Amino acid sequence: MTEKRMEKSARIGWIDEFxxxxxxxxxLFHVEQSFSCANMGMLHLSALRMSAFFFISGMLFSTRxxxxxxxxxxxxxxxxLIPYILLSLLFLALDPVLYNFDLFPKAPRMTVMNIRPAIAxxxxxxxxxxxxxxxxxxxxxxxxxxxxxxxxxxxxLMFYGVQKLAGKTIVGARMTVxxxxxxxxxxxxxxxxxxxxxxxxxxxDLTVLFFFACGWLSKDPIRDTxxxxxxxxIPWSLVVASSITAFILYAAxxxxxxxxxxxxxxxxxxxxxxxxxxxxxxxxxxxAFVAADKIPNIGPIRILKGILRNIxxxxxxxxxxxxxxxxxxxxxxxxTFNKPGIAYITIAIVAAGVIAAxxxxxxxxxxxxxxxxxxxxxxxxxxx
Numbered sequence: 001m002t003e004k005r006m007e008k009s010a011r012i013g014w015i016d017e018f019x020x021x022x023x024x025x026x027x028l029f030h031v032e033q034s035f036s037c038a039n040m041g042m043l044h045l046s047a048l049r050m051s052a053f054f055f056i057s058g059m060l061f062s063t064r065x066x067x068x069x070x071x072x073x074x075x076x077x078x079x080x081l082i083p084y085i086l087l088s089l090l091f092l093a094l095d096p097v098l099y100n101f102d103l104f105p106k107a108p109r110m111t112v113m114n115i116r117p118a119i120a121x122x123x124x125x126x127x128x129x130x131x132x133x134x135x136x137x138x139x140x141x142x143x144x145x146x147x148x149x150x151x152x153x154x155x156x157l158m159f160y161g162v163q164k165l166a167g168k169t170i171v172g173a174r175m176t177v178x179x180x181x182x183x184x185x186x187x188x189x190x191x192x193x194x195x196x197x198x199x200x201x202x203x204x205d206l207t208v209l210f211f212f213a214c215g216w217l218s219k220d221p222i223r224d225t226x227x228x229x230x231x232x233x234i235p236w237s238l239v240v241a242s243s244i245t246a247f248i249l250y251a252a253x254x255x256x257x258x259x260x261x262x263x264x265x266x267x268x269x270x271x272x273x274x275x276x277x278x279x280x281x282x283x284x285x286x287x288a289f290v291a292a293d294k295i296p297n298i299g300p301i302r303i304l305k306g307i308l309r310n311i312x313x314x315x316x317x318x319x320x321x322x323x324x325x326x327x328x329x330x331x332x333x334x335x336t337f338n339k340p341g342i343a344y345i346t347i348a349i350v351a352a353g354v355i356a357a358x359x360x361x362x363x364x365x366x367x368x369x370x371x372x373x374x375x376x377x378x379x380x381x382x383x384x
Contacts, residue, residue: 013293013305013309014227014289014290014292014293015056015059015060015289016308016309016312016313017289017292017293017305017308017309017312018052018056018285018286018289019053019056019308019311019312019315020307020308020309020310020311020312021285021289021308021311022049022052022053022056022285023053023311023312023315023318023319024308024311025042025045025049026049026050026053026145026319027318027322027350028040028042028347029042029043029045029046029049030145030322030323030326031326031346031347031350034326034327034329034330034334034346035329035330035334035337035338035343035346036338036343037338037339037340037341037342037343038343038344038346038347043256043257043258044254044256045281046256046257046260046261047250047254047260047268047274047277047278047281048250048277048278048281048282048284048285050148050208050262050263051211051262051278051281051282052278052281052282052285053148054151054152054155054208054211054212054215055211055212055214055215055218055282056215057152057155057156057212057215058159058211058212058213058214058215058216058217058218058219059215059216059218059219059222060215061156061159061163061212061215061216063160063163069160069161069164072157072160073157076153076156076157077153078370079370079371080149080150080152080153080156080370081150081153082370083149083316083368083369083370084139084146084149084150084153085133086368087139087143087146087316087320087368087369088133088139088140088142088143088146089133089140090143090368091140091142091143091320091324092126092129092130092133092140092141092142092143094142094324095129095140095141095142095327096327096328096331096332097122097125097141097331098122098125098126101121101122101125103331103332104119104125106330106331106334107141107327107330107331108141108144108327108330110128110129110132110141111264112128112131112132112135112136112138113135113136113197113198113199114195114197129141129142135199135200136197136199136200136201137150137151137154137199137200137201138150138201138263141327142323142324142327143319143320143323143324144323145319145320145322145323146319146320147201147263148263148319149316149319150200150201151201151204151205151208151263154200154201154202154205155205155208155209155212156212158205158209159209159212159213159216162176162177162180162209162213163177163216165180166180174217177213177216177217178213178217180209180213181209181210181213181214181217182210184206184207184209184210184213185206185207185210185271185275187206188203188204188205188206188207188208188210188265188267189207189267189271191203191206191265192207192265192266192267197265201263201265203265204262204263204264204265207262207265207267208262211278211282214279214282218286222286222290226239226286226287226290227290227293236291236294239287239290239291239294240287240288240291242283242287243283243284243287243288243291244284246280246281246283246284246287247280247281247284247288249276249280250277250280250281250284253273253276253277253280254277254281255268255269255270255273255277257269292305303382306381306382306383307382309382310380310381310382314358314362314379316361316369317354317357317358317361317362317369318354318358321353321354321357321361322350322353322354325349325350325353325354326346326350329346329349355380358379358380359375359376359379359380362374362376362378362379363375363376363379
């Protein structure tokens with residue numbers, strides 16, 4: 001069996017669709033963030049977007065092919081850390097501010113570990129971007145969303161140790177992981193409330209590890225109940241009802257906060273509200289996509305699922321490129337596009353740019369992604 005066939009057989013359809021949908025929400029939020037006249041209500045989904053991404057990443061955590069930490073470390077470094085560094089540097093080099101510093105006032109604000117640097121010229125700008133990449137773990141201004149990749153790398157390595165510490169018995173391991181996850185959440189909240197920032201985003205790692213661990217703990221129950229077929233499975237109608245109920249509860253607990261940010265470990269005013277809204281949002285998404293997985297793949301449903309799976313497979317490219325396109329438009333054309341009605345055109349522009357960039361990166365710049373080369377047709381495929 002070839003490597004590509006093994007990769008395809010290992011993928012779970014609804015999980016790829018889930019990841020693709022959450023990534024789509026992230027892109028739409030950044031459009032709304034860059035052009036305020038494109039109001040799509042994305043602020044109301046802040047409590048579930050990134051927490052859902054890390055939850056599903058925890059579900060996918062596995063050390064089956066890595067008997068020791070060294071092998072796991074090398075693999076994650078190759079597929080996450082190195083692409084994070086290379087893409088961060090690439091889009092720093094492409095940042096328009098480097099070539100016209102007069103654009104700097106229009107650029108996103110820069111904060112590095114509670115420091116709001118005074119930037120007087122291009123070399124200051126480069127220095128603090130490098131600090132963002134290598135000290136804060138938040139990537140360069142030109143590729144901001146790649147902070148997720150570095151955080152996923154850090155948390156994956158941390159959770160490897162947590163899992164090994166937990167022991168081999170199923171019950172004991174689950175209890176240990178649950179206790180450590182809660183302790184990390186409390187630690188992350190404490191650091192947030194006291195405005196403490198550490199190098200490499202350790203404070204957000206603690207918060208994120210809670211959702212990552214929840215995903216790992218939920219993997220077997222979801223597989224054995226929600227995804228099970230026959231008598232062991234839950235009726236489709238009940239799964240749909242559970243999803244609707246979870247979203248209603250999410251709406252009841254969720255409190256829009258423009259300052260909320262997992263990246264900055266800015267978690268809102270109430271820990272119970274933050275946890276409840278995130279958990280109900282994740283539950284609603286999981287049950288919705290499990291229910292959708294049981295719908296026959298025909299017509300528009302098949303196309304939609306194929307698009308979401310393609311987004312998931314090309315997450316690295318999409319995270320970096322969509323933000324860079326928005327950055328260029330924000331720096332050069334914000335006054336043109338940030339108008340009622342016209343602002344929504346930016347969605348089509350970003351989509352077209354991303355679609356053009358995917359085959360370029362997958363076929364020519366694939367080494368930046370830590371992947372094998374793929375043809376244009378394969379990189380844009382939505383049929384599998």
